Amino acid sequence: TLFISYDSVANRFTFKIGSETYTFGPSGLPTRVRDPNSPWKGLTARTQINDDQSFGYVAAAFDNVYVNGIFYDDFTSPMIDQNRWATYEFIRELSEGRFHSKLRSGPASTSHLNSSLESTYPVQIRSMRARVTPVLYQNDHGLEVIARIGGIFYHDDTPGASYTGDVAAGVRIGGFGTAPEARWQVQRYTDDAGQNWEVLAEGAFSTPIILGNTYTMFLGWDGSRFTFRFEGEEAQYTPTTAINPANVPTRQVGNRINHPAGNEALIEAYFDDVVVNSPTIQISPSSALFGNVLVGATSEKTITISNPGDGWLEIKNPVGPNPPFEAIDSTTCPDPPLILDPGASCTVVFRFSPLSAGTFSETVTLETNDPDHPTVGIPLQGTGIAVLTVDKTGSGHGTITSSPPGIDCGSDCQEQYDTVTTVTLTATPNPDSNFTGWSGGGCSGVGTCTVTMSEHVTVTASFEIKTYALDVVKAGSGSGTVTSGDGLISCGSDCSEIYAHGTSVTLTATPNTGSVFAGWSGGGCTGTGPCTVVMDGPKTITATFSHFLISPNEGTLGTEVTITGAGFGASKGKVLIGGLALKISEWTDTRIQGSISKVPTPGVASDVVVQPKVPKGAPPITEPGGFTARGPDITSVEPESGVSGSTSPITIHGKFFSTKKGKVTLERAGTVKNCKVLTWAMETITFLVPKKMTAASDYTLRVSNSVGSDTTTFGVTTTP
Known part of the structure; x- marks a missing residue:
């Protein structure tokens, strides 16, 4: 039970709370000019947000109200203007940022019911935002029933002293019909009490209103223009009435029923995430894309977090980053939770340090008090690049190729891999070389080399030039020495040496006294001059020395x-x-x-x-x-046939015919015909084909001398 009384004669207040009683005499304090015996009395259940942004909660029901000992059912309240207590329902509570308001009108003499949450800051207020969920709505009598956010913008230096000329602007759900709609409105008060006004501008949003759904309302003021938003729709209005931006406007969220006139209307709504002077989080760039980074190296990207809004931006509860990403000390943003003033910014430097090949991605999440972006993600992405390097060593030559393709070393001895890849290397020696083995990357031996490219790998392939033995053999009845131009062979005693593929070696034979050098054989060498051999394989060269x-x-x-x-x-x-x-x-x-x-x-x-x-x-x-x-050796006959009895000579070419004339015969089927020999020399013979010979192409032409004979085939014709 709460009790208050005032004794104007004694100038004393009496307060009772339950069984406790307190008094206070306001000595020296001014009293009302109007009837001092008629002070204002009222009931209130009020929740207010002050500068420290603390939250309160109140839910109250008033019953058995007596004034001057008389049961009282007609009173005035800042919350309930001239309404009858027994004929309306009023619920108003604020808890953890959620404001619940319910109004129900009834038979009453009041012109309007108002349940609101008012916010006043001693700074310029630029915006107000709230999420509104209408859950009950009844408007059977064409009353104006609304859930709203709004504010009063003063045109003088005495906020609240006189409403005349002040401008009110707001966004609301409701209206005069049975189906609520979303609208915006700007009005100007026409009396000092703020009971009458004129509409300067208004408009409707197209988004349909469904009870139980949640909608976002926004009211902004930039010093010269109003901005109204509802679920992504936007309207603007620039008032012609002067508004002093330096003065502090008031902001309200709540329900209102206008002109009940004894008719019943009902509205209940929840207001959540109410923000005055809304912050805005802005991330630039919106992500940290590191691209390709070598394994073991690092790359850094700077992200700027700014607050272009008109309220304090709070950032807290970050999740991430995790390796291979990290936020490093060169950041100007302190560790969360952090507060950014309007217009302020800070930077975060992210580092990507891949330890293996592959594409890595992560999203760093931040919790904010930006009503449009309560959770913000900063995507991080980078690709680790592992490099496979192939080195060649040794005196030889060869090529290394890879599967999958990429290495062709030769000339391309390095390849980058952006995923963990199994690579097989194959070494192919040049014809002049041998492949002698692998080292590095876990490879050995002379087969293929398989490496897994999760990190940098260097593999060495060894090639050695092929070598061959050059053997000098001395033959013949004589004696002598064979030497090489490089001095390695002196045969004599050292008749064998090992040479690399492609080496050119010149051998010289020197006969001893009483001998002569008869010549070379083997390795492509002939004659008696120096022998030059190219070592493209094992070579055996024979040098023959004779007595003469x-x-x-x-x-x-x-x-x-x-x-x-x-x-x-x-x-x-x-x-x-x-x-x-x-x-x-x-x-x-x-x-x-x-x-x-x-x-x-x-x-x-x-x-x-x-x-x-x-x-x-x-x-x-x-x-x-x-x-x-040697006996006769026929190499050719010109022409290869002759005419029987012709005087045209036939020429036999060959060797070893001797200087003593022999015989030329044509033989066939057991018949031997002697031919007339015209000339006889060591290498040529001319003769005539005998007369009366049968034409045939298969005669045997025989040349005979005292040593032996030789034959060839010859043709005979009977006509020229």
């Missing part, structure tokens, strides 16, 4: 033979070929020349023996198998 040289080393009757050497003596001795004497035409100590007058056994390599005459008793000089006797 016989040129030519094969022939027939009449062949001229030259023997060169040393120690033959100044007087003519004897030369035996296959035991048969050579007919000598010239003899010096180093040179003998003669002709074959007696032919040794054909096709057999016969020993050649030089028997010097001086000095007396000099031993013979023998070249084993130095000469081979």
Whole structure:
């Protein structure tokens, strides 16, 4: 039970709360000019937000109200203007930022009911925002029933002293119809009490109103223009009436029923997230995109958090970042919770430090008091790049390729991977080289190398130039030395050396005294000059040294033979070929020349023996198998056929025909025809085709001499 009384004679107030009583005499304080015995009395259940933004809660019901000891049912309240207590329902509460208001009118003499939450700040108020949920609405009699946010903007320096000329603006749900709608309105008060006004501008939003749904209302003032928003729709109005922005407007949220006139109307609504001077969080850039960053390296991005709104921005309860992302010390934003004043900003520096290949992403979330963005996410994304590097070492050459493709080393010996990738490397040596093995990346041996590219990997492939043995073999009856231009071979004693692929080696043969160099064989070398061999594989070179040289080393009757050497003596001795004497035409100590007058056994390599005459008793000089006797050897016939009895000669080309004329015959089917020989020389013979021969293409042409014979096929025709 609450009690208050005033004794004007004693100038004393008496207060009772339950059984407690308190008094106060306001000595020296002014009293009302009007009837001092008729002070204002009222009932109130009020919740108010003050500068410290604390929240309160009140729910009260008033019953058995007595004034001067008389049961009283007609009173005045700032909340309930001239309404009858017993005929209306009023609920008003504020708890944890949510304001619940319910009004129901009834038979009453009042012109309006008002249940509101009023906010007044000693600073310029720029905006007001609230989420409104209408849950009950009854307007059967065309009353103005609204749930609203609004404010009064003063045009003078005495807020509240006189309403005349002041401008009120607001956004509301409700109206005069049975179905509520969303509207905005600007009105100007026309009396000092604030009971009458004129509408300056108004308009409707198209968003339909459904009971139980939640809608966002916004009222903004930038010093010259009003902005009204409802669920994304927007309207603006610039008043022509002067408004002093420096003065403090009031803001209200709540319900209102105008002109009940004994009719019943009902509205109940919840107002949530009511914000005066709304903050706005702005993130720039909106995300931190690091792109490609090498594993083990770092990249940094700066994010600016700003508050372009007109209220304090609170940021708290961050979630993230986690590795490989981090927020580093170079930030100007303190650790949350933090407050940003209107117009202020700070920076956060995020770092991306990938430890493996792959794309990483995370969203850092922040809780804010921005009513439009209670939770803000800052996406972070970066890709770790692992680099595979292939090195080549060794004296050799080769190529390394990869699967999947990317490495072709050769020239491209490095590849980047943005995901964990299994890469297989294959080494292919050049023809001049051998692949000798892998190292690094866990690879070894000479097979393929498989690496997993989660981090940087360096693999080394070793190639060595191929090497080959060059062997020098000495042959023949004589002796001598073979040396190489690089000095490594001196054969003599060192007749083998190892060379790298492609090396060019020049060999020189030097015969000992009493010997001559007869020539090279093997490795592509011939003749008696220096032998140059390119080491593209193992090589064996034979150097033949003889007691003397016989040129030519094969022939027939009449062949001229030259023997060169040393120690033959100044007087003519004897030369035996296959035991048969050579007919000598010239003899010096180093040179003998003669002709074959007696032919040794054909096709057999016969020993050649030089028997010097001086000095007396000099031993013979023998070249084993130095000469081979040959019979006739036909190489071609021009033309390949002839006319029987023609006088046109046929020419036989070949070797070893001898200097002594032999025979030319044509043979077929057991018949032998002698041909007339026109000319006979060591390498050419001309003859005529005999008369009266049968035409045929399969005659056997035979050349015979004292040593042997040779044949070929020949054709005979009977007409030219």
